[in-house]
Amino acid sequence: MAGILVVAETVEGEISGFTLELLGAAKVLSGEGGGAVTAFIASGPAQALLAHGAETVYTSAAAADSLAEVLAPAVEAAVAASGADIVLVAQSSLGRDLGPMLAFRAKTGVAMDCTGLAIEGGRLRATRSAYGGNARAEHTWKSGVQIVTVKGKAFDPAQAGAGGGNVVPVEVVGEARIKVLGVSKAVAEGIKLEDAQIVVSGGRGLGDPSAFKQLEELAGTLKQAAVGASRAACDLGWWPPAQQVGLTGKTVSPNLYIAIAISGASQHMAGMGGSKNIVAINKDADANMVKVSKFAIVDDYKKVLPALIAEIKKLG
Amino acid sequence: MNIIVCVKQIPDPETPAASFKVDEAAKKVIPAQGIAPVVNPYDPQATEAALRLKDAAGGGKVTVISLGPDTARDAIKHALAMGADEGVLLSDPAFADIDNFQTANALAKAIQKLGGADLILMGRAAADWDMGVVPTGVGQILGLPVVTVAKAIEATASSVKVERVLDDGFQSVEAPLPAIVSVSNEFGEPRYPQLRQIMLAAKKTVQVWTAADLGLGAEDLGAANRAMPLEALYVPKVESNVEIIEGDSPEEKARNLALKLRAAKLI
Ligand SMILES: Cc1cc2nc3c(=O)[nH]c(=O)nc-3n(C[C@H](O)[C@H](O)[C@H](O)COP(=O)(O)OP(=O)(O)OC[C@H]3O[C@@H](n4cnc5c(N)ncnc54)[C@H](O)[C@@H]3O)c2cc1C
Ligand SMILES: Nc1ncnc2c1ncn2[C@@H]1O[C@H](COP(=O)(O)O)[C@@H](O)[C@H]1O
Numbered sequence: 001m002a003g004i005l006v007v008a009e010t011v012e013g014e015i016s017g018f019t020l021e022l023l024g025a026a027k028v029l030s031g032e033g034g035g036a037v038t039a040f041i042a043s044g045p046a047q048a049l050l051a052h053g054a055e056t057v058y059t060s061a062a063a064a065d066s067l068a069e070v071l072a073p074a075v076e077a078a079v080a081a082s083g084a085d086i087v088l089v090a091q092s093s094l095g096r097d098l099g100p101m102l103a104f105r106a107k108t109g110v111a112m113d114c115t116g117l118a119i120e121g122g123r124l125r126a127t128r129s130a131y132g133g134n135a136r137a138e139h140t141w142k143s144g145v146q147i148v149t150v151k152g153k154a155f156d157p158a159q160a161g162a163g164g165g166n167v168v169p170v171e172v173v174g175e176a177r178i179k180v181l182g183v184s185k186a187v188a189e190g191i192k193l194e195d196a197q198i199v200v201s202g203g204r205g206l207g208d209p210s211a212f213k214q215l216e217e218l219a220g221t222l223k224q225a226a227v228g229a230s231r232a233a234c235d236l237g238w239w240p241p242a243q244q245v246g247l248t249g250k251t252v253s254p255n256l257y258i259a260i261a262i263s264g265a266s267q268h269m270a271g272m273g274g275s276k277n278i279v280a281i282n283k284d285a286d287a288n289m290v291k292v293s294k295f296a297i298v299d300d301y302k303k304v305l306p307a308l309i310a311e312i313k314k315l316g
Numbered sequence: 317m318n319i320i321v322c323v324k325q326i327p328d329p330e331t332p333a334a335s336f337k338v339d340e341a342a343k344k345v346i347p348a349q350g351i352a353p354v355v356n357p358y359d360p361q362a363t364e365a366a367l368r369l370k371d372a373a374g375g376g377k378v379t380v381i382s383l384g385p386d387t388a389r390d391a392i393k394h395a396l397a398m399g400a401d402e403g404v405l406l407s408d409p410a411f412a413d414i415d416n417f418q419t420a421n422a423l424a425k426a427i428q429k430l431g432g433a434d435l436i437l438m439g440r441a442a443a444d445w446d447m448g449v450v451p452t453g454v455g456q457i458l459g460l461p462v463v464t465v466a467k468a469i470e471a472t473a474s475s476v477k478v479e480r481v482l483d484d485g486f487q488s489v490e491a492p493l494p495a496i497v498s499v500s501n502e503f504g505e506p507r508y509p510q511l512r513q514i515m516l517a518a519k520k521t522v523q524v525w526t527a528a529d530l531g532l533g534a535e536d537l538g539a540a541n542r543a544m545p546l547e548a549l550y551v552p553k554v555e556s557n558v559e560i561i562e563g564d565s566p567e568e569k570a571r572n573l574a575l576k577l578r579a580a581k582l583i
Contacts, residue, residue: 096465097462100453129446130445134331134551136550138548139545141545142542178490255582266333288332295573297569304570307566
């Protein structure tokens with residue numbers, strides 16, 4: 001039997017935006033003959049999942065913030081009950097652990113951080129980036145359940161509809177060997193990086209951390225803008241790691257991405273290559289970021305940035 | 317405290333896009349001219365963590381395992397020069413073209429053959445396939461708890477406390493030993509081997525184990541037994557349509573950019 005099970009996650013009690021993207025992906029696959037869409041949620045608003053396209057929602061007795069080792073057996077039970085042969089997991093902190101765990105338990109494969117999914121001949125074909133973004137790889141599964149983690153912003157979120165369907169409790173949970181002692185959330189002020197329509201990012205070429213003040217000022221003069229950074233800048237302690245853009249950071253796809261003193265390494269591109277319009281400010285005309293951008297200024301950012309901020313303020 | 321560190325040799329992940337080539341028919345990366353393979357960047361951080369934990373515990377042994385071609389010996393040598401005690405190279409023609417599921421299985425077998433350890437440290441992901449599944453895989457096979465993406469690690473005789481990097485912050489967890497921990501770049505810079513240590517490392521033993529030594533047969537290995545066949549590998553096309561904004565001074569370029577962005581309704 002075919003079918004697609006989405007593993008849902010919540011943020012402060014609400015279905016996460018990432019989960020809506022998974023449901024969006026599931027809908028596409030279902031349309032290609034992937035079978036019925038069902039969902040699993042540790043605990044939380046199951047009805048919202050029904051409203052966003054799941055036909056059946058499996059819930060568990062586990063807490064919403066349980067670790068993968070606790071959730072894996074429950075997800076497995078939901079897969080068995082639903083008859084799904086495709087499992088979609090977010091490439092989130094939880095999903096990074098849960099995807100591989102489910103795969104090794106079921107002795108099947110997992111494709112991590114997928115950007116493309118398609119049904120061919122009744123089976124899944126997954127596209128993912130490899131070699132830091134320099135290559136694309138396409139995979140199928142030899143047999144068994146096909147497990148993927150999905151990259152953020154790769155699919156449009158599912159829209160809310162009429163809904164309806166069943167909520168089915170799953171009893172089994174895994175043993176908690178790992179104890180959570182505490183969590184500290186990085187609180188970014190203003191709009192979230194992933195939701196921003198404009199992202200202003202800085203790199204190592206800024207030369208010193210105080211330049212981020214100017215980036216914040218630029219973001220402040222624009223609407224719906226957030227400030228990100230390359231890993232080099234984050235590793236130097238110039239900007240918080242939670243605001244890092246790239247392969248190991250956040251995936252963003254804003255309408256406008258302004259990259260200031262960032263070279264455009266493939267691993268950085270992996271997190272922002274989907275931006276609709278890229279602007280580069282870089283003193284090196286050969287920088288990859290310049291090549292991939294729509295508009296670029298080849299000059300010293302120190303001279304460009306104050307004038308850019310002033311002109312945008314003037315334009316109002 | 318006995319610690320095992322797993323290190324992988326990979327093509328340099330900072331290979332510029334222009335030098336990165338793929339043989340699409342063979343579905344393989346063509347080694348870039350003049351760019352030597354390197355140790356997966358997270359793995360020296362795992363080695364660094366192991367050395368510090370051994371010191372903090374007042375003794376023990378750090379054993380390094382790498383699965384790969386004969387050149388992977390260099391990845392082991394690097395860890396030995398950092399201060400690890402012994403190395404094991406898992407090398408066999410039968411290991412060519414295996415995926416990270418088969419890799420996890422072979423590493424798990426090697427760890428068992430070494431008699432296990434109090435702690436097994438790995439990198440958060442190998443920067444060739446960018447998967448990050450081997451630590452969890454080895455944990456499933458050996459039945460050990462796995463804590464991923466560590467920023468800081470502290471151990472007692474019976475447990476390990478780890479500060480993990482989450483998408484939106486940090487999480488502190490505790491796991492009973494033996495356990496597996498994967499280390500992230502937030503851990504900080506690893507030490508750089510000094511000449512004297514590089515020379516000392518030359519005297520340290522590196523055992524070589526084949527598939528047969530691990531009890532693995534042809535039915536467990538090779539492209540034909542991948543859980544996920546690789547159907548295609550290629551370099552994505554990037555088109556350049558950049559408009560370089562001109563101007564007599566940086567300030568004028570900035571003003572012209574602002575006007576362009578406004579005209580395009582981007583701001
Ligand atoms: C496994 C792995 C994962 C990674 N994950 C990520 C990730 O998630 N995100 C990420 O960003 N990177 C990641 N990286 C790192 C990546 O490979 C690059 O090293 C990094 O992105 C470089 O950052 P940068 O562009 O800020 O610095 P650099 O490459 O040093 O570039 C600095 C740029 O600034 C320009 N510049 C210098 N001075 C000025 C000036 N005065 N005015 C204007 N321009 C100037 C230079 O011309 C240059 O182009 C990863 C690497 C690995 C191996
Ligand atoms: N061939 C290998 N030899 C030794 N260790 C490996 C190998 N492959 C993966 N690892 C370990 O597993 C981590 C994650 O790799 P992966 O799951 O392949 O992304 C690496 O950082 C290594 O510590």
